[in-house]
Amino acid sequence: xxxxxxxxxxxxxxxxxxxxxxxxxxxxxxxxxxxxxxxxxxxxxxxxxxxxxxxxxxxxxxxxxxxxxxxxxxxxxxxxxxxxxxxxxxxxxxxxxxxxxxxxxxxxxxxxxxxxxxxxxxxxxxxxxxxxxxxxxxxxxxxxxxxxxxxxxxxxxxxxxxxxxxxxxxxxxxxxxxxxxxxxxxxxxxxxxxxxxxxxxxxxxxxxxxxxxxxxxxxxxxxxxxxxxxxxxxxxxxxxxxxxxxxxxxxxxxxxxxxxxxxxxxxxxxxxxxxxxxxxxxxxxxxxxxxxxxxxxxxxxxxxxxxxxxxxxxxxxxxxxxxxxxxxxxxxxxxxxxxxxxxxxxxxxxxxxxxxxxxxxxxxxxxxxxxxxxxxxxxxxxxxxxxxxxxxxxxxxxxxxxxxxxxxxxxxxxxxxxxxxxxxxxxxxxxxxxxxxxxxxxxxxxxxxxxxxxxxxx
Amino acid sequence: xxxxxxxxxxxxxxxxxxxxxxxxxxxxxxxxxxxxxxxxxxxxxxxxxxxxxxxxxxxxxxxxxxxxxxxxxxxxxxxxxxxxxxxxxxxxxxxxxxxxxxxxxxxxxx
Numbered sequence: 331x332x333x334x335x336x337x338x339x340x341x342x343x344x345x346x347x348x349x350x351x352x353x354x355x356x357x358x359x360x361x362x363x364x365x366x367x368x369x370x371x372x373x374x375x376x377x378x379x380x381x382x383x384x385x386x387x388x389x390x391x392x393x394x395x396x397x398x399x400x401x402x403x404x405x406x407x408x409x410x411x412x413x414x415x416x417x418x419x420x421x422x423x424x425x426x427x428x429x430x431x432x433x434x435x436x437x438x439x440x441x442x443x444x445x446x447x448x449x450x451x452x453x454x455x456x457x458x459x460x461x462x463x464x465x466x467x468x469x470x471x472x473x474x475x476x477x478x479x480x481x482x483x484x485x486x487x488x489x490x491x492x493x494x495x496x497x498x499x500x501x502x503x504x505x506x507x508x509x510x511x512x513x514x515x516x517x518x519x520x521x522x523x524x525x526x527x528x529x530x531x532x533x534x535x536x537x538x539x540x541x542x543x544x545x546x547x548x549x550x551x552x553x554x555x556x557x558x559x560x561x562x563x564x565x566x567x568x569x570x571x572x573x574x575x576x577x578x579x580x581x582x583x584x585x586x587x588x589x590x591x592x593x594x595x596x597x598x599x600x601x602x603x604x605x606x607x608x609x610x611x612x613x614x615x616x617x618x619x620x621x622x623x624x625x626x627x628x629x630x631x632x633x634x635x636x637x638x639x640x641x642x643x644x645x646x647x648x649x650x651x652x653x654x655x656x657x658x659x660x661x662x663x664x665x666x667x668x669x670x671x672x673x674x675x676x677x678x679x680x681x682x683x684x685x686x687x688x689x690x691x692x693x694x695x696x697x698x699x700x701x702x703x704x705x706x707x708x709x710x711x712x713x714x715x716x717x718x719x720x721x722x723x724x725x726x727x728x729x730x731x732x733x734x735x736x737x738x739x740x741x742x743x744x745x746x747x748x749x750x751x752x753x754x755x756x757x758x759x760x761x762x763x764x765x766x767x768x769x770x771x772x773x774x775x776x777x778x779x780x781x782x783x784x785x786x787x788x
Numbered sequence: 789x790x791x792x793x794x795x796x797x798x799x800x801x802x803x804x805x806x807x808x809x810x811x812x813x814x815x816x817x818x819x820x821x822x823x824x825x826x827x828x829x830x831x832x833x834x835x836x837x838x839x840x841x842x843x844x845x846x847x848x849x850x851x852x853x854x855x856x857x858x859x860x861x862x863x864x865x866x867x868x869x870x871x872x873x874x875x876x877x878x879x880x881x882x883x884x885x886x887x888x889x890x891x892x893x894x895x896x897x898x
Binding site: 495496534535536568569573574575576577578580604605606607608609611631632633634635636641644664666679680681697705720722723724725726727 | 843844845847848849850851852853854855856857858859860862863864865867
């Protein structure tokens, strides 16, 4: 009886939370990767100019064609930028911004389209507050004192993070669409090692969500923020549509990212691996060694078994292995632990609601909030354009917080992976037993302390 | 007649006292036995997987997973039982190690 009550209580918590939030399809016994999570609808406070949108066309699009497309989207008149094929479009009366954006984003010649956000001159000194309407629900950034962190460093495109995952929704190509909230995020040429293609598009949802935590377009008055939003991303697809890959492919992906050059430079400084396996691979270990020798920091997920064993390659000594905490800074139940754990970062617990104002439940589950497409729509209809903001949990979601911090540290001038790792570990907030322990590693990352300790931009 | 009633009452009381339901030792022993059965089943499955060069989730050795495991759904926070997952993929493993086992979901303790 007692056991039954406990079980009912366990079931009741998520049911209550989810009921307040909205859509969630019933769980099925064999759900592994095909589940649409809790999502919040596209709404929030307006922080952009009425009746105006910005549209950038791709190279080679003729002005006349651009003009036709803008008119078709409801444009009455347009001002062309002096520096490229970017237009400020004034909409005809009766045309909604959202409709115009929807139309423009489906047009093949359009690079991106976004509302014309209102620029604000005043920021608290040393702080940067983004005007993304759902930023207020990103408790996982606030836990890291993100606004003070951005006051120190936001990153730039000289530093890129390669995300080895299921791909990223980074371009309009075939059935794939660029996630609207990637806006002006810069993407380097990636590769799809699953299908051997230059188009590393996401067909699962996972890689897009992970990448959004690192460099979602920020302060664009759309959706949510990214932690190192000034940095570039490289999509490297090493996991298939079910989120499964192999040692060989992951090793290939690491080598690709490390060897990539642009204008004679190696822009990839950080590799994010929100993936892992049970056994050890020489191929992957050697690829990681080559990456670290080349000055690239590798960050990997500790794994989601809730077990006392860190997944590989997070268990490697030259990798930053990342575990997850919930909204209370307590180890998430799924997060693996062990002697190889470096640090923890917010990964959330979708069954809890502890992160509202003053600790009062806000009716939203404590997952990491980012944009990705609905995997249900992708699976049932073959459409990869049904973008929403999803609360997702896991060490996969904790890892990109640390990868983003590593990227910002590179921008601060640190160039060696061992120094990056030491900076992150030595400035972490100690949790659990005093000193380093196997549950929390060196503790919860503290980006402000890490960034203030290094560089001149304090 | 009252003697028969008394006897019946005594017998009933005896039966109730002897009921394994209320005996903590029996309950504990049942739990221990279930644990032992599970451990035996896990061992059998692990042997079955190893003999076919499969990883602990029934996939080819060298497989990597989003989040490090196929058993945790990051979209729902839901964990599924490893043996159920393997049996779903390899019914022959179930036939070899747990022909009478019923599938069930497992939730991680909070």
